[in-house]
Amino acid sequence: MWQISQFGVVKVSASDADVIEIENYFPSSQLQLVDSYAVTGNWSGDIERSFSARLIGLNQSDINLLPGVERGDQLSTENAAAVRFIVSNLGSGELHWLPGLMQISTEDFYIAPLSVVADGEFIDSARLILINPANQMLYYVWLKF
Numbered sequence: 016m017w018q019i020s021q022f023g024v025v026k027v028s029a030s031d032a033d034v035i036e037i038e039n040y041f042p043s044s045q046l047q048l049v050d051s052y053a054v055t056g057n058w059s060g061d062i063e064r065s066f067s068a069r070l071i072g073l074n075q076s077d078i079n080l081l082p083g084v085e086r087g088d089q090l091s092t093e094n095a096a097a098v099r100f101i102v103s104n105l106g107s108g109e110l111h112w113l114p115g116l117m118q119i120s121t122e123d124f125y126i127a128p129l130s131v132v133a134d135g136e137f138i139d140s141a142r143l144i145l146i147n148p149a150n151q152m153l154y155y156v157w158l159k160f
Contacts, residue, residue: 027065033064034046034155040081044071044073049069064158065156065157068155069151070146070153083128088122095120096136102114102119114147114154124147139160141157143155
């Protein structure tokens with residue numbers, strides 16, 4: 016029996032395409048990875064990827080330039096549903112470093128949706144940037160079922 020790929024959880028590296036893409040959104044900040052989570056070898060096409068990073072030198076103007084950015088306590092219905100989808104399902108809800116719904120849904124966080132795919136009210140995929148400027152922390156999350 017041969018195995019084409021291995022299924023498992025891996026760490027995301029600083030050279031990962033997702034990390035580089037997110038770095039490009041914050042040219043005046045230095046991004047330092049803190050935690051990460053990615054599932055590999057998934058034959059069904061599901062995606063589970065996330066990382067947290069410290070953004071040294073983050074300023075409000077960088078946040079304001081993100082397309083579709085909203086403050087956590089002022090989320091649109093679609094973005095609120097996407098945040099609930101991510102928090103409830105990414106890492107089976109066991110990523111202790113990922114902020115919870117109550118934290119994200121405050122004036123302390125900003126959410127920038129990179130993509131949200133829904134079938135009616137059911138979210139199929141969400142790719143978001145969650146930012147806590149006071150702590151200079153960023154959370155990149157991508158979940159697709």
